[in-house]
Amino acid sequence: MLIRVQEERMKLSLAVDKETLCKEQGILYILYQWKVDIKIVKIGITQKPKVEERIVDILLSYFSKYREFPRLYPKRYRNTDKVYKKEAMLHKYFDKYRFKFDQPFSGHTEYFIDIPEELLLEAYDRCLKGENILETMPEQFGETEYVPAEDYHDTPDSE
Numbered sequence: 001m002l003i004r005v006q007e008e009r010m011k012l013s014l015a016v017d018k019e020t021l022c023k024e025q026g027i028l029y030i031l032y033q034w035k036v037d038i039k040i041v042k043i044g045i046t047q048k049p050k051v052e053e054r055i056v057d058i059l060l061s062y063f064s065k066y067r068e069f070p071r072l073y074p075k076r077y078r079n080t081d082k083v084y085k086k087e088a089m090l091h092k093y094f095d096k097y098r099f100k101f102d103q104p105f106s107g108h109t110e111y112f113i114d115i116p117e118e119l120l121l122e123a124y125d126r127c128l129k130g131e132n133i134l135e136t137m138p139e140q141f142g143e144t145e146y147v148p149a150e151d152y153h154d155t156p157d158s159e
Contacts, residue, residue, distance in 0.1 A: 024084050027051050030049050030124055031058075033111070035082045040099050041075075041120065045087045051077040062104035076124055086127045089106035093123055093133050 029051050031042040046054035047055050051074055063069055080086060087110075097112040 019034055025079065025087075027054075027077050028080050028083050028084035028086050028090075028124075028128065029054070030075045030120065032075050033054065033071060038113070039146045040111050041095070041115055042107060043087065043090045043112065043124075044110045045083045047083075058105075058107055065105045067101040076121065078128055080128055082130075087149040089133055090123060090127055093137060094120070 011028045026045045026047040028045050029043075031044070033040050033042060042055070042058070048054050049115065055072055055074065059072065063093050094112050094115055097115045099111040099113040100113065115149055
């Protein structure tokens with residue numbers, strides 16, 4: 001009897017999770033963050049009522065690892081449906097621009113660098129309209145590869 005009750009709870013839990021994933025309401029956002037003088041981009045989502053609440057979470061998490069508060073600026077944010085699918089699509093679209101931090105913090109895997117702003121905002125807008133941007137990916141994004149955070153310094157290289 002106990003096993004049957006646990007199975008029913010599991011089915012109910014899966015049904016609720018599936019229903020939640022189908023709705024997928026949330027805010028899809030683009031944040032600009034400056035690490036020293038380098039602008040990096042965070043593409044993420046939140047189901048909090050306001051994007052500002054998510055920004056506070058990121059700032060506190062970042063501070064706990066780096067002992068400094070980065071400068072963050074919300075470039076775009078909008079409430080949308082299928083938010084997980086849209087975020088994943090943007091991450092895949094810009095995968096060659098991925099930026100890696102040397103220490104983990106909340107959202108640290110969702111950062112990118114050197115994305116041309118026009119391309120970023122166009123892809124974001126098309127994605128929000130429900131377009132499958134992966135069908136029209138540019139064939140060549142250039143040679144940008146993963147960039148570890150330790151490769152950036154606050155002084156220019158001397159020649």
